[in-house]
Amino acid sequence: MESNGSRKPLPRLLVYFGRYRGRALAALAMMAAVSALTVVFLFLVNKLIDDALGAGASGTLTGFGKSPRAAAPLIAWLQRGYAAMRSAADHAGLPARLAVPLLLLATLVAKNVCSYFSEFALNGIGIAMVRDLRNDAYRQLLRKSARFYSQASTGDLLSRMLSDVEQIQSAFGTRLADFAQGVLTILLVLVYAFSLNPGLAFGVFVIAPIVLLPIVDNTRRLGKAAFSSRERIGGIGALLSETLRGHRVIKTYGVEEFEADRFAEANDRYFRVTRRTIRLQALNSPLMEVLAGIGLVGLFAYAGGQIEQGRMTVGGLVSFLAAIMMLYKPLKDVTKTNMALQIALSSARRIFELVDSETEIADKPDAVDLGAFSRAIRYEDVSFRYGDDWVLRNLDLTIRRGETVAIVGPSGAGKTTLVNLLPRLYDPTEGRITLDGVDLKDATLASLRRQIGIVTQDTILFDTSARENVAYGRPDAPEEAVRAAAAAAFADEFVDRLPEGYETRVGEDAGRLSGGQKQRLAIARALYKDAPILILDEATSQLDSESEALVSRALANLMEGRTTLVIAHRLSTVRRADRILVLDRGRLAESGTHAELLTRNGLYRRLHDMQFFVEKDEAAEARP
Ligand SMILES: Nc1ncnc2c1ncn2[C@@H]1O[C@H](COP(=O)(O)OP(=O)(O)O)[C@@H](O)[C@H]1O
Ligand SMILES: [Mg+2]
The missing domain is CATH 3.40.50.300 (P-loop containing nucleotide triphosphate hydrolases)
Incomplete structure (x- = not known):
């Protein structure tokens, strides 16, 4: 079962997806709302500390230091909205220590309501695609020739019609939802972090990854060492099984010493590789901690300076740290997407292969209708x-x-x-x-x-x-x-x-x-x-x-x-x-x-x- 079409599964899958583009756009709008509300949430954390808990410079509503002119457009915009809410709360006689947490709660609820709808909408597309795909595949299946059926394996057919189709559902439902949401959130949170304090954001998102490079390098070398360690133990295994099979030859040739040396050599190679693995492993966590420590010291030293100079508040710093944490899940989701997509594509290839496989017995384009049998x-x-x-x-x-x-x-x-x-x-x-x-x-x-x-x-x-x-x-x-x-x-x-x-x-x-x-x-x-x-x-x-x-x-x-x-x-x-x-x-x-x-x-x-x-x-x- 091979065909040209089945080698290009993505465009064909997108045709199925495209039927639901209205719903996809609605889901995307909801996702944008979720990301925006995440930023609002981060901003309110800032206000909670500076304004409601009173850690900010007294008398400044902005919380972003003494020169509000410098505030980025995003911050200025959030600030205006916040100020409006605060004055409304003041009119209602609601103190900041109650008003801000309530606002936080409202944001959280709104964000999750949007998240519910976006997830429901995108996953709905996933299952609708699967329904359409399965119907089309079944229709094609019915047209296959007797030869196809006598050669096909039931297990293979079932796995294509059921589990392969399922893979596509998960990629185009859950995974796609996580990916789109992840990208949107990363972008908006990064904009927020850079608006909040460009220097700090630059340090964390540009310099820190460079500082952390040794860890990445160490992990990579660890993977390689572990691999060759497994290879070496395989070599030892091969030697052992050779000995078991050839013990009579070994004895009659009197080469026990020779074989023992050969074994010791292989064993020693394994020892050396494994020792390297252990060393790299032992290095990993101290390296991480020290480097993270250096990063944190740098961060707090810089942030401390910024706070002292009135360019940032304590609330701003906490909000910034929260932003970093908020990036964790989206980053993980986004990196998982490629794998899911590859799996879905190979599943799609298997389904289209089935759909496209030659239907050897079919109507010719100019086939005629037979009249009632008469002669x-x-x-x-x-x-x-x-x-x-x-x-x-x-x-x-x-x-x-x-x-x-x-x-x-x-x-x-x-x-x-x-x-x-x-x-x-x-x-x-x-x-x-x-x-x-x-x-x-x-x-x-x-x-x-x-x-x-x-x-x-x-x-x-x-x-x-x-x-x-x-x-x-x-x-x-x-x-x-x-x-x-x-x-x-x-x-x-x-x-x-x-x-x-x-x-x-x-x-x-x-x-x-x-x-x-x-x-x-x-x-x-x-x-x-x-x-x-x-x-x-x-x-x-x-x-x-x-x-x-x-x-x-x-x-x-x-x-x-x-x-x-x-x-x-x-x-x-x-x-x-x-x-x-x-x-x-x-x-x-x-x-x-x-x-x-x-x-x-x-x-x-x-x-x-x-x-x-x-x-x-x-x-x-x-x-x-
Ligand atoms: N789907 C098939 N694929 C391969 N060989 C087949 C298939 N069906 C039947 N044969 C073979 O063709 C020959 C004739 O089979 P068949 O027409 O069923 O004989 P009959 O009906 O006279 O018993 C047999 O040798 C059989 O093994
Ligand atoms: Mg027969």
Whole structure:
């Protein structure tokens, strides 16, 4: 399963996402609000300390030092809003120590309300995308050829349709939400931090990462050392297993000393690498603490100076530190996104691979509609193979309208394959099949398959009601028509006795129906479809003789007036056929009527004499 489209999954996923862009924009607006409210929250922390708790320079409402002119636009704007709120609180007689915490609480609540809506909206897009994608994939799946189904692994299909699709949901729901929210918050909080105190922000966000580089470097070297340490222990393992396998050689060559040296050398290499790992590990946390200490000392020294010079307040410093902490989660979320996206893309690739895989049997662009079957089906020099071995060879065959043609032959002769070519479950590898002179490959699949009813040996019923199984695919079928089909298939009396009659679910509990009953429902289904061409593939071979009798009568009703291809073991069926085809290892060995073939002394005669055919239901045969 490979195709060009599946290598470019992102644009195709975006098409699915794009259907919900209105909702995505709404979610984005909500996220912007969340980030903005985070900044308002940080600003109020500042005010809580300076203004409400009175740590700020007395008499200054600004809290940003003695020169409010220097305040950045963002701060000035927040300041104006805050001043308005404060004076409103003053009018209401609410002191700052109550008003500011209440404002903080209101901000917190508003922020979380927005966060609720944005998360709900984006995750909603994720599941909607998954629903659409899964529907599309299933639609494509239904169009795959019989060959696809016989080769596909159920586990693989399930994992593509279920867990791969799920991965996309999480990437385009949760992860995308976290990413967008993270980016917005990082940007706004950085703007706030730089507005609050550019020097301090520069120190923390530009200089500090440089100071912390040694830690990054140490961690990287630690990873490398740990890796080669694992490699070395692998080397020791290899030596050991060699010794175990080769101990006899070692002994007879008397090379114990040599091997011991070799081992000691490998062991020593492991020792050295591991010692390096331990050293780097031991260095990590002290290094971190010392460097963090240096950073903090620098920060407080600088901040202290700023506060002393009246460029910043204590509240400003606390708010700044809070801003740094607020960055932790968004940064983590943003860095996780790439991984999630990669996983989602590889899942998407697997789904699109499935969707795009060749549908080998499909309508040609100029396919014609077959009219009602009126003259003949013709196999013209048809050969077929599934893989390397030919299963059918150079078959020529004409079946006229109204004929009943029996196909007999040893198991594996190719009988099922022969009839499967008619509804185009497979196409002939060579040669062609025509219906009323039209090559099946030039006809639409729908107009071809509409004309064919099939009853096979293993009955497939769906997990729905008896009525829905009979009128399969036609939910608004009239009750009488369903009953008539069931009656002709001798299914009505047992269906009526089911707990809920025709509304009883039959598929979910296979044990509720006997093999013969299931088969009669399948026959009712074919009767209801009322197709002019009928394929019966050993429809009675799995049944005991009692149910076989009823099923045979049902089949007789079904065959009435139709063109039938019947693969059978029952002598009665075979004998009644207008013509019998004897298939042997993919070739048409003989054909003719029962009497003709018996006199010919060929394969048919041999099968007949070996009692290949069963004839235990002569009683049923005696009936019309
Ligand atoms: N889906 C398939 N893939 C590969 N080989 C198959 C498939 N179906 C049938 N065959 C092989 O084709 C041959 C004919 O099978 P089939 O038409 O089922 O024979 P019959 O119905 O006469 O018993 C057998 O050798 C069988 O193993
Ligand atoms: Mg078969």
